[in-house]
Amino acid sequence: MHSKRWMTWLAVGLVAAVVVGSGCKKKTAGSGLGEGDIGGLKGLNIGEGGLGTRPDLNATEIAGQFAAVYFDYDSAQVRDTERAKVEAVAAGLKKSTSGGVIVEGHCDERGSAEYNLSLGERRAMAVRAYLQSLGVDAARIQTKSFGKEKPVALGHDEESWGKNRRAEFVLFK
Amino acid sequence: MRENFQSLENPVFGFPMLGTLKGLMTRKILLMVLALGLCGAQAQVRVVKGGATKAGIDWSRLVASGAAPSEFKRVLEDDLIRSGWFTPAAPGAEFSLVGTAQESGQLTAQIQLFSASQQRWLLSKQYTVAGTAARSLAHRVADDILAAIGRKGMFSGRIVMVGTRSGAKELYVCDMDGGNLQQITSDRSICLAPRWSPDGQRITYTSYLKRWPDVYLIDLASRSRRVLASYSGLNSGGAISPDGSLVALALSKDGSPNLYVRGLGGGAPVRLTTETRAAIASPSWSPDGSHIVYTSDQASTAHPQLYMISRSGGAPKRLTTRGSQNVAPNWGANGLIAYASLLGKFQICVLDPNTLDSKMVSPGDGASYEDPCWAPDGRHIVCSRTQNYRSTIYLLDTLGDPPVAFAQLSGDWYSPSVTAK
Numbered sequence: 001m002h003s004k005r006w007m008t009w010l011a012v013g014l015v016a017a018v019v020v021g022s023g024c025k026k027k028t029a030g031s032g033l034g035e036g037d038i039g040g041l042k043g044l045n046i047g048e049g050g051l052g053t054r055p056d057l058n059a060t061e062i063a064g065q066f067a068a069v070y071f072d073y074d075s076a077q078v079r080d081t082e083r084a085k086v087e088a089v090a091a092g093l094k095k096s097t098s099g100g101v102i103v104e105g106h107c108d109e110r111g112s113a114e115y116n117l118s119l120g121e122r123r124a125m126a127v128r129a130y131l132q133s134l135g136v137d138a139a140r141i142q143t144k145s146f147g148k149e150k151p152v153a154l155g156h157d158e159e160s161w162g163k164n165r166r167a168e169f170v171l172f173k
Numbered sequence: 174m175r176e177n178f179q180s181l182e183n184p185v186f187g188f189p190m191l192g193t194l195k196g197l198m199t200r201k202i203l204l205m206v207l208a209l210g211l212c213g214a215q216a217q218v219r220v221v222k223g224g225a226t227k228a229g230i231d232w233s234r235l236v237a238s239g240a241a242p243s244e245f246k247r248v249l250e251d252d253l254i255r256s257g258w259f260t261p262a263a264p265g266a267e268f269s270l271v272g273t274a275q276e277s278g279q280l281t282a283q284i285q286l287f288s289a290s291q292q293r294w295l296l297s298k299q300y301t302v303a304g305t306a307a308r309s310l311a312h313r314v315a316d317d318i319l320a321a322i323g324r325k326g327m328f329s330g331r332i333v334m335v336g337t338r339s340g341a342k343e344l345y346v347c348d349m350d351g352g353n354l355q356q357i358t359s360d361r362s363i364c365l366a367p368r369w370s371p372d373g374q375r376i377t378y379t380s381y382l383k384r385w386p387d388v389y390l391i392d393l394a395s396r397s398r399r400v401l402a403s404y405s406g407l408n409s410g411g412a413i414s415p416d417g418s419l420v421a422l423a424l425s426k427d428g429s430p431n432l433y434v435r436g437l438g439g440g441a442p443v444r445l446t447t448e449t450r451a452a453i454a455s456p457s458w459s460p461d462g463s464h465i466v467y468t469s470d471q472a473s474t475a476h477p478q479l480y481m482i483s484r485s486g487g488a489p490k491r492l493t494t495r496g497s498q499n500v501a502p503n504w505g506a507n508g509l510i511a512y513a514s515l516l517g518k519f520q521i522c523v524l525d526p527n528t529l530d531s532k533m534v535s536p537g538d539g540a541s542y543e544d545p546c547w548a549p550d551g552r553h554i555v556c557s558r559t560q561n562y563r564s565t566i567y568l569l570d571t572l573g574d575p576p577v578a579f580a581q582l583s584g585d586w587y588s589p590s591v592t593a594k
Binding site: 050051052053054057074076111112113114115117118119121122125142143144145146147149156 | 342363365366379381383384385386404405406407409410423425426427428429430450451452453454455468470476477498500501513515543544562587588
């Protein structure tokens with residue numbers, strides 16, 4: 001009995017060490033996309049390469065096909081945990097060569113309206129850069145910031161703010 | 174950083190002010206104690222009388238008869254109190270306002286201002302306007318009275334701001350006391366960040382009228398509108414230079430939000446900042462048009478701070494270090510930059526770009542003060558004040574009088590901009 005309990009504690013300790021270790025790793029600088037060196041972008045920074053032409057005003061727009069990507073406060077980094085959502089969009093876009101995607105950048109309610117417009121645009125552009133790195137033609141990706149003007153959650157707490165700091169995908173044909 | 178503002182020539186820094194950063198804590202406690210004894214935010218900001226020097230004025234011998242003349246007199250008295258330079262007084266005061274206001278088809282006002290210490294008339298003028306123009310005449314006379322005592326007025330100014338009372342964010346204009354409110358846009362979209370042109374005839378703003386964030390220019394007299402910037406990505410900013418020839422814009426067309434300058438009439442935008450990993454926003458011109466102040470989160474902290482750059486580009490200079498966020502700069506004709514600083518709540522601060530000395534001018538009363546814009550008198554600042562998630566427009570006094578609400582406005586109001594004159 002005594003030795004079995006000892007073995008259990010050792011196992012718990014090992015699991016805890018692994019969890020703590022991987023937790024710390026996520027905090028290292030440069031993980032996530034948008035701020036540090038962006039892996040997989042072949043040296044391409046956000047901010048390099050101009051935007052193409054906006055889609056026609058009469059273009060058909062389809063929202064809600066893909067999950068929103070969420071961001072940390074005052075940050076335009078695509079978190080590691082959010083990457084798969086962008087990868088799903090890239091895969092979807094690659095199935096066809098026509099049309100494209102509008103990446104909408106949004107912010108929480110805190111801070112100046114104008115700064116949030118620019119921050120939302122940076123979030124959209126961070127997602128755009130990752131889509132590009134996954135092989136999506138840059139000309140098919142438009143960015144549109146709504147700043148803090150279109151919240152999806154109307155509370156005044158972190159739970160709502162976290163839902164509002166997001167990038168959404170709207171497909172256009 | 175130094176806390177000594179006495180060396181500055183600008184009068185704004187020459188007076189003991191409500192809430193320097195150093196004095197913030199004691200002021201906060203004082204205001205909290207006052208607030209405990211009062212009911213409601215209105216009373217809280219009106220009862221406390223600040224330390225700015227005032228002269229007594231006796232207006233008992235300004236006689237108004239009839240509806241329009243009475244309105245004229247009431248608005249004039251409110252303006253004179255709101256100017257911060259006067260306090261109502263009994264006969265024998267330093268200043269006496271004497272005259273008549275009468276209506277007979279037109280509104281005629283005979284106005285004289287007497288100084289007891291100088292033993293002479295400082296103003297003697299007759300005004301005749303349409304009977305419907307009582308308010309605007311009162312504002313004009315208030316500014317003439319201020320000029321007669323050697324002070325700059327602000328009551329001929331106009332405010333443009335964002336209002337939500339229609340259900341959408343639209344632009345509205347009003348007088349410096351909140352009166353004469355008019356809705357300017359009916360875009361049924363999202364209107365943001367309005368700014369006056371230097372001549373006060375036109376307004377720039379960002380709107381999603383055509384589904385994308387574009388910058389528009391409205392001519393107020395004709396209500397005609399044209400697009401100033403509709404490049405791919407984000408178009409915002411839209412600050413017209415003091416000489417009226419250029420417009421400063423925040424554009425993302427080249428891949429990241431950066432600061433650009435372009436001729437107001439057209440031409441290719443010239444990029445001033447070269448950030449690839451920053452959110453740049455909120456341009457405002459220096460009074461001589463040589464520099465632009467703006468917000469950027471380019472520093473490693475990734476929180477927005479104020480920077481200034483020459484209108485021909487070059488290396489930007491960082492202006493702020495205190496406060497986790499410093500946003501929404503407005504460079505006044507007095508040379509000082511008003512901005513919102515996140516110090517727990519957002520507070521309005523004033524910064525001298527030459528010395529980088531700054532001080533807080535909002536009261537630290539638990540509300541959030543944002544989006545400042547200098548009034549034409551160079552003493553007051555118009556801003557938004559948010560408490561309990563309701564936002565309205567307030568007049569702040571940099572010489573220490575308590576903030577005044579634009580009380581007659583119902584609904585939520587944001588982003589005020591004031592004309593230069």
